[in-house]
Amino acid sequence: MRWEAAEAASGTAAPEGGISAGRALRADAARNRAVLLAAASAAFSERGPEVPLEDIARQAGVGIGTLYRHFPTREALVEAVFRHEVGVLVQSADELLAGLPPDQALKQWMQLFVRHVATKRGMLAVLKPILVDNPRFSGETKGLVTAAAGKILAAGVAAGSVRPDVDGADLLRAVTGICMSTDESSQEVASRLVGLLFDGLRRSPG
Numbered sequence: 001m002r003w004e005a006a007e008a009a010s011g012t013a014a015p016e017g018g019i020s021a022g023r024a025l026r027a028d029a030a031r032n033r034a035v036l037l038a039a040a041s042a043a044f045s046e047r048g049p050e051v052p053l054e055d056i057a058r059q060a061g062v063g064i065g066t067l068y069r070h071f072p073t074r075e076a077l078v079e080a081v082f083r084h085e086v087g088v089l090v091q092s093a094d095e096l097l098a099g100l101p102p103d104q105a106l107k108q109w110m111q112l113f114v115r116h117v118a119t120k121r122g123m124l125a126v127l128k129p130i131l132v133d134n135p136r137f138s139g140e141t142k143g144l145v146t147a148a149a150g151k152i153l154a155a156g157v158a159a160g161s162v163r164p165d166v167d168g169a170d171l172l173r174a175v176t177g178i179c180m181s182t183d184e185s186s187q188e189v190a191s192r193l194v195g196l197l198f199d200g201l202r203r204s205p206g
Contacts, residue, residue, distance in 0.1 A: 033070050035060040037084045040077055044122040045115075049078065078126045079137075081119070086141045089116050093148035102155035103162055107198050109152050110175055113145075114190050117179040146172060156201075163203050171201075 039060040043051045053074065057067040071077035092112055096105035120127065131138040149168035156162025175194055182190045 029070075032060070032062050032066055036062065036067055036070060036077075037081055040081045041085060041119050044078070044081060045119040046122070049074070049123045049126040053077070075126060075130060078123045079130050082123065082127055082130075082141070085116055085119050086144060089113065090144050090148045093152050097152060097155055101161065102152065102159045103202060106152045106156050106162060106201070107195075109149070110171075110194050110198055111191055113149075113172070113175050114179055114187065114194055116145075117176055118187050118190075121179070153201075156203075161203055163201055166201060 036056065040056045043056050043059065053067055054064050056077075057064045060067070067077075071080060089109075089112060093105075093109055096108055099105075100108065146168040149171045151168075153162055153166060153168060153171060157164045174197055178193045178197065179190045182193070
């Protein structure tokens with residue numbers, strides 16, 4: 001059966017109307033992709049990489065067919081979630097610096113990184129082979145996050161509120177180490193310990 005015929009049979013055939021209809025379809029597809037990524041991120045973090053894809057689709061409010069149109073395999077979904085999470089984390093560095101003093105931006109960004117590690121940890125069984133098989137992808141994503149960490153640290157150093165002897169790679173190693181040393185269900189403990197790490201990064205007045 002042709003794709004168009006299948007869509008017509010299911011009542012989802014593209015409406016007539018030229019460019020505006022096409023834009024509406026693209027907007028719907030973008031919305032569906034966004035809600036699927038959000039639902040998958042939460043599910044992987046809370047339940048691990050083997051969570052049924054049907055549950056993710058249900059949580060996103062779409063059909064399983066819609067999920068498979070965007071992400072044909074579990075591996076494709078995991079990779080997309082990881083790329084999305086990295087993008088959000090990197091973008092948040094600029095957003096936090098635009099609205100907060102650098103030390104407070106650093107504090108909040110470190111907590112966002114805790115949540116990022118929790119999501120990555122929940123996907124690790126599926127994500128690790130992807131990263132091993134594609135070292136360029138692994139290096140690029142790690143480089144983006146390291147640069148974001150370095151940007152926030154540098155802003156704090158310039159403002160005189162953060163110690164100058166820590167770089168982005170050091171910060172990521174420290175926060176990741178804390179997260180991985182705590183139980184998977186103890187994100188609150190990891191957040192508290194990362195808060196103590198932040199206190200150690202602040203520069204004492206005078």
